Amino acid sequence: MFSFSLNKTDGAARSGVISTPRGEIRTPAFMPVGTAGTVKAMLPDHVRATGADIVLGNTYHLMLRPTAERIDALGGLHKFMNWPRPILTDSGGFQVMSLSKLRKLTEDGVSFQSHIDGSKHMLTPERSIEIQCLLGSDIQMQLDECPAIPIAHDDARISMLLSARWAARSKRAFEEKSKPGQAIFGIVQGANYQDLRRESLDKLMEIEFPGYSVGGLAVGEGREEMFRVLEFTTPYMDKEKPRSLMGVGKPADIVGAVARGIDMFDCVAPTRSGRHGQAWTKTGPINIKNARFADDRDPLDPQSACPASRDYSKAYLHHLFRAGEYLGPMLLTWHNLQYYQDLMAGLRDAISSGSLGDVIADFKHATGEEVV
Amino acid sequence: MFSFSLNKTDGAARSGVISTPRGEIRTPAFMPVGTAGTVKAMLPDHVRATGADIVLGNTYHLMLRPTAERIDALGGLHKFMNWPRPILTDSGGFQVMSLSKLRKLTEDGVSFQSHIDGSKHMLTPERSIEIQCLLGSDIQMQLDECPAIPIAHDDARISMLLSARWAARSKRAFEEKSKPGQAIFGIVQGANYQDLRRESLDKLMEIEFPGYSVGGLAVGEGREEMFRVLEFTTPYMDKEKPRSLMGVGKPADIVGAVARGIDMFDCVAPTRSGRHGQAWTKTGPINIKNARFADDRDPLDPQSACPASRDYSKAYLHHLFRAGEYLGPMLLTWHNLQYYQDLMAGLRDAISSGSLGDVIADFKHATGEEVV
Numbered sequence: 001m002f003s004f005s006l007n008k009t010d011g012a013a014r015s016g017v018i019s020t021p022r023g024e025i026r027t028p029a030f031m032p033v034g035t036a037g038t039v040k041a042m043l044p045d046h047v048r049a050t051g052a053d054i055v056l057g058n059t060y061h062l063m064l065r066p067t068a069e070r071i072d073a074l075g076g077l078h079k080f081m082n083w084p085r086p087i088l089t090d091s092g093g094f095q096v097m098s099l100s101k102l103r104k105l106t107e108d109g110v111s112f113q114s115h116i117d118g119s120k121h122m123l124t125p126e127r128s129i130e131i132q133c134l135l136g137s138d139i140q141m142q143l144d145e146c147p148a149i150p151i152a153h154d155d156a157r158i159s160m161l162l163s164a165r166w167a168a169r170s171k172r173a174f175e176e177k178s179k180p181g182q183a184i185f186g187i188v189q190g191a192n193y194q195d196l197r198r199e200s201l202d203k204l205m206e207i208e209f210p211g212y213s214v215g216g217l218a219v220g221e222g223r224e225e226m227f228r229v230l231e232f233t234t235p236y237m238d239k240e241k242p243r244s245l246m247g248v249g250k251p252a253d254i255v256g257a258v259a260r261g262i263d264m265f266d267c268v269a270p271t272r273s274g275r276h277g278q279a280w281t282k283t284g285p286i287n288i289k290n291a292r293f294a295d296d297r298d299p300l301d302p303q304s305a306c307p308a309s310r311d312y313s314k315a316y317l318h319h320l321f322r323a324g325e326y327l328g329p330m331l332l333t334w335h336n337l338q339y340y341q342d343l344m345a346g347l348r349d350a351i352s353s354g355s356l357g358d359v360i361a362d363f364k365h366a367t368g369e370e371v372v
Numbered sequence: 373m374f375s376f377s378l379n380k381t382d383g384a385a386r387s388g389v390i391s392t393p394r395g396e397i398r399t400p401a402f403m404p405v406g407t408a409g410t411v412k413a414m415l416p417d418h419v420r421a422t423g424a425d426i427v428l429g430n431t432y433h434l435m436l437r438p439t440a441e442r443i444d445a446l447g448g449l450h451k452f453m454n455w456p457r458p459i460l461t462d463s464g465g466f467q468v469m470s471l472s473k474l475r476k477l478t479e480d481g482v483s484f485q486s487h488i489d490g491s492k493h494m495l496t497p498e499r500s501i502e503i504q505c506l507l508g509s510d511i512q513m514q515l516d517e518c519p520a521i522p523i524a525h526d527d528a529r530i531s532m533l534l535s536a537r538w539a540a541r542s543k544r545a546f547e548e549k550s551k552p553g554q555a556i557f558g559i560v561q562g563a564n565y566q567d568l569r570r571e572s573l574d575k576l577m578e579i580e581f582p583g584y585s586v587g588g589l590a591v592g593e594g595r596e597e598m599f600r601v602l603e604f605t606t607p608y609m610d611k612e613k614p615r616s617l618m619g620v621g622k623p624a625d626i627v628g629a630v631a632r633g634i635d636m637f638d639c640v641a642p643t644r645s646g647r648h649g650q651a652w653t654k655t656g657p658i659n660i661k662n663a664r665f666a667d668d669r670d671p672l673d674p675q676s677a678c679p680a681s682r683d684y685s686k687a688y689l690h691h692l693f694r695a696g697e698y699l700g701p702m703l704l705t706w707h708n709l710q711y712y713q714d715l716m717a718g719l720r721d722a723i724s725s726g727s728l729g730d731v732i733a734d735f736k737h738a739t740g741e742e743v744v
Contacts, residue, residue, distance in 0.1 A: 037691060041698035045679070066666065066691045074669055074687050082683050275698075294438065297446055307417070311454050315446050319409060319438045326413035326647075326701060 001181035002138075002210055004242045008352045012234060012261040015351035018211075018242050020138050021181035022078070023085045025053040027242060027263040028347050030254065030340045031088055033271060036061045037071075037081045040271050041326075041333045044083045050306065050334070051341035054139075055083055056266040059092035059131050060099065063121070064114045068134035076136030088266070089137035090246070091128045091170075091187075094146050105145065107162070125169035129184070133177040140178070141213060141246075142170035144187040149221040156191035157199075163189045163215075164203040171207050185244065187215040192225055194232045201236050211242040214262070218247045227256050227371075234261035251280060251343055255363055256371035258347050259356065270340045274333035277321045281339070284367045288332065293318040300335050304342075308334035373553035374510075374582055376614045380724045384606060384633040387723040390583075390614050392510050393553035394450070395457045397425040399614060399635040400719050402626065402712045403460055405643060408433045409443075409453045412643050413698075413705045416455045422678065422706070423713035426511075427455055428638045431464035431503050432471065435493070436486045440506035448508030460638070461509035462618070463500045463542075463559075466518050477517065479534070497541035501556070505549040512550070513585060513618075514542035516559040521593040528563035529571075535561045535587075536575040543579050557616065559587040564597055566604045573608050583614040586634070590619045599628050599743075606633035623652060623715055627735055628743035630719050631728065642712045646705035649693045653711070656739045660704065665690040672707050676714075680706035 004027075006016040018025040032039045032047055034055045039047050047055060057077055062068060071080050078084055093110065096103055100112035100121075109124030125143040132140040144163040147156060167186045174184040186204035190196030204212060214233055217226045226248075237243055244264035245257050254265050270280065277289040279300055286293075296314035304310045308331040320328030350359035360372055376399075378388040390397040404411045404419055406427045411419050419427060429449055434440060443452050450456055465482065468475055472484035472493075481496030497515040504512040516535040519528060539558045546556040558576035562568030576584060586605060589598045602617075609615055616636035617629050626637050642652065649661040651672055658665075668686035676682045680703040692700030722731035732744055 036695045036697060037688070038697050038699045041702070043679075043699070043702070061695075065695055066687070070667065070687070073667065074685060080685070080688050080691075082688075295442065295445065307415075313446060313452070315438070315442070316409070316452050316454075319452075323408045323433075323437055325408060325410050326698065327410045327415070329698060330413070330415070330702070 002183040004211070004240065006239065008354075010351045010354050010356040011259065013258050013347075013351050013356050014261060014263060015348045016242070016263065020086045020183070022138055023053060025086055025264075026348060028254075028258045028344055028351075029053055029264050030344045031056045031264065031266040032337055032340075033058070033266055033268045034081060034083070034087075035268075036065070037077065039337075041275060041329045042271070042337065044081065046334055047083070047337065048085065050338045051345060052337065054086040054088055057087050057089045057135060057137065058095060059089050059128060059135070060095035062135060063092060063131050064116055064119075068131040072134040072136075078136060086138040087136070088139040088244075088264075089132045089135055089141065091141040091143040092123050092131065093128070093143045094246070096123055097146065107165075109143065125166040126173040129170055129173035130177060133174075133179070133182075138182055139211065140174060140182065140184045142167045142184060142186055144189060144215055146189070146216050146219065147191060148219045149191050149216070149225070151191050153193055153196070156193055157196055160189040160191075160196050160200045163187060164200060167204055168207050171209065183210040185209055185211040185213045187213045187246070188233060188237075189216045191216055192221060192229050197229065197233045198236055201233070205238060209241070211244065212237055213244040213246050215246050217245065218249055218253070223253060223256065226253070227260060230257055230260040230262065237261070251340070252363075252367065252369035252371050254343065255347065255360060258351075259360060259372055270336035271333050274336040275329040277328070277332065278336075279317075279332050280336050282366050284369075288314060288317045288328075289321045290318075304338060306335060306338035308332070309338055374555040376583070376612065378611065380726075382723045382726050382728040383631065385630050385719075385723050385728050386633060386635060387720045388614070388635065392458045392555070394510055395425060397458055397636075398720060400626075400630045400716055400723075401425060401636050402716045403428045403636065403638040404709055404712075405430070405638055405640045406453065406455070406459075407640075408437065409449065411709075413647060413701045414643070414709065416453065418706055419455070419709065420457065422710045423717060424709065426458040426460055429459050429461045429507060429509065430467060431461050431500060431507070432467035434507060435464060435495075435503050436488055436491075440503040444506040444508075450508060458510040459508070460511040460616075460636075461504045461507055461513065463513040463515040464495050464503065465500070465515045466618070468495055469518065479537075481515065497538040498545040501542055501545035502549060505546075505551070505554075510554055511583070512546060512554065512556045514539045514556060514559055516561060516587055518561070518588050518591065519563060520591045521563050521588070521597070523563050525565055525568070528565055529568055532561040532563075532568050532572045535559065536572060539576055540579050543581065555582040557581055557583040557585045559585045559618070560605060560609075561588045563588055564593060564601050569601065569605045570608055573605070577610060581613070583616065584609055585616040585618050587618050589617065590621055590625070595625060595628065598625070599632060602629055602632040602634065609633070623712070624735075624739065624741035624743050626715065627719065627732060630723075631732060631744055642708035643705050646708040647701040649700070649704065651689075651704050652708050654738050656741075660686060660689045660700075661693045662690075676710060678707060678710035680704070681710055
């Protein structure tokens with residue numbers, strides 16, 4: 001009921017389809033982030049209209065408010081947020097470490113205080129999976145520890161081994177609590193050390209997961225270093241399983257990671273930057289609040305099928321942001337999500353037709369960004 | 373090219389159609405307020421989908437930012453905000469008096485400082501019409517003075533006479549600057565004095581306008597007093613011309629004013645209260661932030677054709693407001709505008725079928741609000 005079929009490859013890049021009971025996910029896929037049960041400033045119909053097959057929900061946010069138990073009682077996260085298609089949830093671990101107060105990591109898990117109301121919680125591998133099952137998540141993530149780079153080899157190995165033990169506990173909990181058709185991904189750790197990434201993968205593949213996620217990147221190491229880690233990690237990953245890269249990224253990050261064999265991405269970049277007035281265009285990002293757009297009668301993309309990109313002048317978008325109007329973030333988020341989905345569709349087509357090299361060359365030419 | 377046809381009456385209430393080159397306006401009509409070139413938190417397609425035939429733009433806001441000259445250079449307000457249907461603009465006078473700094477009223481007009489950047493401006497009857505013509509407004513308003521109630525009779529008459537002189541100047545400016553098919557409304561003043569309302573109307577009807585607006589109400593006098601003023605004002609108004617009531621109102625205000633012969637309404641109530649968590653329902657307003665909705669699995673109106681009213685549980689809306697998510701104001705604004713348009717459609721149908729009394733009795737029964 002959960003399966004991945006690889007359709008084509010072009011170098012290390014892959015195009016395929018993940019099948020779930022709630023629908024198919026065309027890969028390489030970008031998953032808009034619906035942090036607290038909503039892709040910020042977007043209607044779910046419009047998220048779908050951009051071409052998104054799946055959205056991401058954040059376990060940390062949802063467990064605190066409105067709580068997983070409440071969402072379960074209300075019929076699950078899909079019904080709650082009016083998104084009937086696949087949802088991937090993270091384990092909550094990353095945001096516990098970045099957002100909560102007074103967190104304490106032990107073998108058992110992480111205890112912490114809510115950043116919202118100071119209430120005390122404990123997130124273990126078992127509790128994380130319990131929450132993700134209460135939410136009704138289609139693709140769940142094991143709890144892991146995600147250290148920043150740089151980190152000493154010894155420390156990175158200690159952390160990776162903890163994540164591997166948590167992987168086994170997560171898998172057991174998932175087998176007890178999940179429903180048919182749901183999947184759990186193991187998360188590869190090991191910082192930027194090739195031996196540790198391989199050791200991590202060996203342990204995960206022994207446990208056996210329906211998919212694997214490359215964790216512990218986009219934590220300050222820089223794009224080049226991230227690409228280097230992917231280059232020695234993905235060739236060692238199971239070719240028959242989908243591969244996600246957590247929290248990545250900007251368009252150039254995604255293009256480069258697709259070229260290195262990644263299938264799934266999630267990032268707040270298009271939504272967050274849209275709320276702050278940044279719009280991605282074929283030639284790179286622009287800040288719509290800049291005075292040079294005050295009289296610009298052209299839309300962001302006159303050829304686009306997306307109303308937000310096509311039907312409003314840059315002068316109007318500029319005005320909306322200057323005036324602090326809701327519609328500014330609404331339209332720019334929508335436009336950016338369309339940009340991201342168009343980017344993914346272009347990459348899928350290029351892989352299918354064996355022309356990824358050309359698409360990457362065009363991307364570099366248009367944006368000035370190096371991705372290979 | 374601008375015309376009004378009265379289809380049916382039921383007591384003092386009227387149903388009809390205003391025809392303009394940009395489309396028809398079914399009356400009684402509610403006009404959502406698009407203050408700064410956007411109905412806040414709404415996409416224009418969705419404003420239309422609720423049943424709105426016309427929206428209102430605020431001259432004061434638009435003249436300051438992005439300026440009328442800029443909107444004109446960009447092709448006019450309809451194109452700017454992606455709303456091809458009729459737009460009514462106010463004169464700017466009311467908001468100069470309520471929002472701006474250091475304002476000074478003379479025979480010539482009002483000088484003031486912008487609340488945004490302190491820049492100095494002068495709004496005269498001629499300048500107001502010039503701005504409204506630059507915006508491309510279909511239904512324009514004369515500049516008037518709008519005193520609060522209570523006000524002494526002598527002071528109310530002095531103010532009303534100034535508004536009447538401004539009416540004549542506004543009409544002359546309109547004749548010089550407007551395009552075919554555009555209209556200007558005269559504004560009846562005179563506070564809550566019957567003789568002054570009649571004197572005001574005599575002067576306006578001598579100037580002759582394509583429509584008339586009842587101004588100077590909803591300024592603190594209370595619902596009962598507003599209804600009393602309408603009762604001695606509307607019978608004296610030209611039956612062949614549309615009648616608007618500026619800045620009104622809550623549903624009960626509208627139902628009562630329709631019963632007293634008003635055709636057009638505008639108010640920030642549905643949009644502003646939607647942004648603050650208040651939803652209108654058939655049994656009256658509720659505050660969705662209230663804890664009693666945290667587990668309420670029912671939508672606001674399961675029978676509605678409006679996705680915002682039908683497809684999201686109150687528990688979800690509650691969560692969105694608690695979490696400070698954009699989607700909360702987006703959905704509640706949409707729902708409230710649908711409520712208002714459904715209310716107007718029900719009133720139009722009732723007038724057409726001669727059953728307004730029944731609809732008013734039902735409204736009173738459901739909401740507990742007295743409107744006759």
